[in-house]
Amino acid sequence: xxxxxxxxxxxxxxMGAIAIDELRRHASVSIERYTVPGVKDLPVAAKxxxxxxxxxxxxxxxxxxGVDKDxxxxxxxxxxxxxxxxxxxxHIIEVFVHEDEAKNDNELAWLAERRTREHAENAVRLILRxxxxxxxxxxxxxxxxxxxxxxxx
Amino acid sequence: xxxxxxxxxxxxxxMGAIAIDELRRHASVSIERYTVPGVKDLPVAAKxxxxxxxxxxxxxxxxxxGVDKDxxxxxxxxxxxxxxxxxxxxHIIEVFVHEDEAKNDNELAWLAERRTREHAENAVRLILRxxxxxxxxxxxxxxxxxxxxxxxx
Amino acid sequence: xxxxxxxxxxxxxxMGAIAIDELRRHASVSIERYTVPGVKDLPVAAKxxxxxxxxxxxxxxxxxxGVDKDxxxxxxxxxxxxxxxxxxxxHIIEVFVHEDEAKNDNELAWLAERRTREHAENAVRLILRxxxxxxxxxxxxxxxxxxxxxxxx
Amino acid sequence: xxxxxxxxxxxxxxMGAIAIDELRRHASVSIERYTVPGVKDLPVAAKxxxxxxxxxxxxxxxxxxGVDKDxxxxxxxxxxxxxxxxxxxxHIIEVFVHEDEAKNDNELAWLAERRTREHAENAVRLILRxxxxxxxxxxxxxxxxxxxxxxxx
Amino acid sequence: xxxxxxxxxxxxxxMGAIAIDELRRHASVSIERYTVPGVKDLPVAAKxxxxxxxxxxxxxxxxxxGVDKDxxxxxxxxxxxxxxxxxxxxHIIEVFVHEDEAKNDNELAWLAERRTREHAENAVRLILRxxxxxxxxxxxxxxxxxxxxxxxx
Numbered sequence: 001x002x003x004x005x006x007x008x009x010x011x012x013x014x015m016g017a018i019a020i021d022e023l024r025r026h027a028s029v030s031i032e033r034y035t036v037p038g039v040k041d042l043p044v045a046a047k048x049x050x051x052x053x054x055x056x057x058x059x060x061x062x063x064x065x066g067v068d069k070d071x072x073x074x075x076x077x078x079x080x081x082x083x084x085x086x087x088x089x090x091h092i093i094e095v096f097v098h099e100d101e102a103k104n105d106n107e108l109a110w111l112a113e114r115r116t117r118e119h120a121e122n123a124v125r126l127i128l129r130x131x132x133x134x135x136x137x138x139x140x141x142x143x144x145x146x147x148x149x150x151x152x153x
Numbered sequence: 154x155x156x157x158x159x160x161x162x163x164x165x166x167x168m169g170a171i172a173i174d175e176l177r178r179h180a181s182v183s184i185e186r187y188t189v190p191g192v193k194d195l196p197v198a199a200k201x202x203x204x205x206x207x208x209x210x211x212x213x214x215x216x217x218x219g220v221d222k223d224x225x226x227x228x229x230x231x232x233x234x235x236x237x238x239x240x241x242x243x244h245i246i247e248v249f250v251h252e253d254e255a256k257n258d259n260e261l262a263w264l265a266e267r268r269t270r271e272h273a274e275n276a277v278r279l280i281l282r283x284x285x286x287x288x289x290x291x292x293x294x295x296x297x298x299x300x301x302x303x304x305x306x
Numbered sequence: 307x308x309x310x311x312x313x314x315x316x317x318x319x320x321m322g323a324i325a326i327d328e329l330r331r332h333a334s335v336s337i338e339r340y341t342v343p344g345v346k347d348l349p350v351a352a353k354x355x356x357x358x359x360x361x362x363x364x365x366x367x368x369x370x371x372g373v374d375k376d377x378x379x380x381x382x383x384x385x386x387x388x389x390x391x392x393x394x395x396x397h398i399i400e401v402f403v404h405e406d407e408a409k410n411d412n413e414l415a416w417l418a419e420r421r422t423r424e425h426a427e428n429a430v431r432l433i434l435r436x437x438x439x440x441x442x443x444x445x446x447x448x449x450x451x452x453x454x455x456x457x458x459x
Numbered sequence: 460x461x462x463x464x465x466x467x468x469x470x471x472x473x474m475g476a477i478a479i480d481e482l483r484r485h486a487s488v489s490i491e492r493y494t495v496p497g498v499k500d501l502p503v504a505a506k507x508x509x510x511x512x513x514x515x516x517x518x519x520x521x522x523x524x525g526v527d528k529d530x531x532x533x534x535x536x537x538x539x540x541x542x543x544x545x546x547x548x549x550h551i552i553e554v555f556v557h558e559d560e561a562k563n564d565n566e567l568a569w570l571a572e573r574r575t576r577e578h579a580e581n582a583v584r585l586i587l588r589x590x591x592x593x594x595x596x597x598x599x600x601x602x603x604x605x606x607x608x609x610x611x612x
Numbered sequence: 613x614x615x616x617x618x619x620x621x622x623x624x625x626x627m628g629a630i631a632i633d634e635l636r637r638h639a640s641v642s643i644e645r646y647t648v649p650g651v652k653d654l655p656v657a658a659k660x661x662x663x664x665x666x667x668x669x670x671x672x673x674x675x676x677x678g679v680d681k682d683x684x685x686x687x688x689x690x691x692x693x694x695x696x697x698x699x700x701x702x703h704i705i706e707v708f709v710h711e712d713e714a715k716n717d718n719e720l721a722w723l724a725e726r727r728t729r730e731h732a733e734n735a736v737r738l739i740l741r742x743x744x745x746x747x748x749x750x751x752x753x754x755x756x757x758x759x760x761x762x763x764x765x
Binding site: 377381384385387388389391392395396397398399400404425428432436439440442443444445446447448449454455456457458 | 466468470474475494503506535542543564565567
């Protein structure tokens with residue numbers, strides 16, 4: 001099993017390093033890292049990790065800025081990540097933290113770390129323990145902030 | 154005949170379980186279930202259900218949140234689901250319930266269940282009884298809330 | 307020559323039946339009909355009509371609702387229809403009537419019928435009389451409401 | 460060398476005829492014309508001109524209306540034209556004139572003619588004199604209204 | 613190693629010439645230049661540079677105008693650039709400077725030059741020194757204006 005981790009120099013938190021740390025806690029897999037300038041460079045990087053470096057799943061980590069132009073970049077990147085998955089029949093877990101989700105730099109760093117770690121667990125589940133995800137279906141899971149929980153308890 | 158059911162851990166209602174229950178009432182088919190973290194993970198999951206697990210049709214079930222960022226995620230997921238259908242020449246019935254369609258958690262759970270069940274019927278019609286759909290053409294069907302009905306009665 | 311007609315149960319007017327009636331007036335062609343639940347199911351249906359049922363052209367008929375979410379659905383469907391055309395090198399005439407284009411149910415039914423009939427003529431021209439379209443180039447044709455006409459008369 | 464010209468019956472100016480007139484002034488090439496109902500029909504028409512009628516480049520001419528729904532149609536058509544180019548490795552010059560760019564019908568006709576003629580020159584440059592474009596790089600060229608010119612003179 | 617540089621005649625700064633100047637400072641590579649009219653022509657130009665002129669990476673340089681229609685063009689171009697990358701498994705570095713990012717023509721020229729030069733460095737890193745990018749991961753790099761820096765120092 002090989003997991004790809006691609007992240008950006010644009011991000012204000014080293015999300016790639018955090019992802020690798022968390023992945024190693026949950027599975028003994030080999031890891032390929034690929035850092036690109038910004039989120040729009042992630043789709044092809046993820047696809048290359050899958051097709052050229054034989055990853056079984058990829059985490060695509062990014063931190064879009066808070067203004068409208070940044071949101072459009074994130075949207076374009078997301079569409080590319082979905083397309084890359086369809087072209088390869090391989091999951092790419094998108095982990096985006098929008099700068100305006102946090103009140104200040106401290107919360108931003110906390111949120112980026114927590115969301116990255118929780119999605120690293122999801123990546124491991126997807127390739128090694130898919131039945132764990134079925135058990136969690138419909139339970140209102142969130143990555144980063146608190147879970148929403150099921151609508152009926 | 155095999156029907157794929159993919160749903161999410163993000164959803165606050167176990168839409169996958171509801172879909173499977175309803176499908177079994179209408180057809181004796183085998184069912185493949187695949188749970189992923191969120192709606193953006195659905196397109197590749199649906200495509201894998203079709204290409205790797207040989208489903209003849211897939212239901213893609215999700216519950217996007219109510220804020221703008223969530224609506225964008227749903228839009229990206231929808232585009233991916235349409236692309237996946239075009240790449241496979243296979244229907245994927247999108248069943249999305251937006252959190253802000255309901256007034257409260259109770260209505261949300263009710264809406265998610267009802268829309269899922271009505272679309273499960275549509276899935277069965279598409280693969281087993283397409284002529285039933287032709288008879289319903291132009292009758293203003295809705296899934297979840299009340300039908301709109303035909304413009305001229 | 308074979309013309310595909312795909313429409314929806316969501317529509318409040320039986321646009322498929324109207325299209326078939328009009329097509330038969332203008333050309334002696336065989337017709338394949340395919341009814342799906344909503345506009346987002348049209349792209350794959352149209353592609354299947356082309357690739358599996360050998361249609362030379364397809365009419366994709368739908369009636370999106372008037373709220374924002376419906377407009378997004380129509381946008382996603384339109385993108386899918388364009389993609390399907392590019393994948394098959396075959397025209398798919400999109401005939402969408404937005405519920406909020408009409409003042410009331412009567413006008414809605416009138417508009418849906420008229421737009422469908424005028425586009426049925428376009429479909430016939432595209433496959434049988436393309437030179438008729440060249441003669442109409444730049445004349446401000448509209449389907450449904452009144453033509454805009456040329457800017458300079 | 461063969462140049463494809465596709466235009467619409469929706470346009471209020473015969474942009475196809477203008478393009479052909481201008482192309483003939485600048486190059487002795489054969490021309491294929493293809494008229495379709497509206498801008499959303501242009502992507503597949505352009506692709507067919509390239510793949511079935513062997514055009515080396517295509518001009519896609521359209522005049523979207525001024526309301527929101529029209530802008531969305533233009534957006535969808537533009538995306539399709541870009542996709543068609545990527546699928547064929549062939550340029551398709553999009554020449555769209557939005558009805559609300561002009562104050563009145565006269566200006567609209569003037570703008571449509573001028574933009575079409577200037578882009579016809581670009582089409583010829585792209586296939587016959589690419590070095591001319593390199594010399595014009597970064598000079599703030601506009602098609603239709605006045606050039607913006609370079610930021611530093 | 614061969615680097616493609618594609619730019620536009622629409623841009624008000626000769627971004628292509630600047631990119632070539634900077635690339636030559638950092639690497640001894642051969643360079644292919646391709647100038648097109650506007651940003652929507654960049655995706656196919658970049659793809660042709662990769663597939664027909666064998667570039668290992670491409671810089672796509674453009675300067676979208678400041679009004680809504682221009683922003684839509686930039687969005688469409690960006691999506692096309694991402695798609696071109698996925699179709700070729702090759703990076704295309706998008707360097708767009710929006711006219712409304714600068715207060716006046718002088719700042720616009722300054723910004724376009726600086727962003728182009730900084731992204732030329734990124735292009736060289738991506739193909740020759742990918743480990744340099746890993747070292748810069750999560751450090752809040754920006755191209756043009758000042759770096760944002762890491763959230764936690």
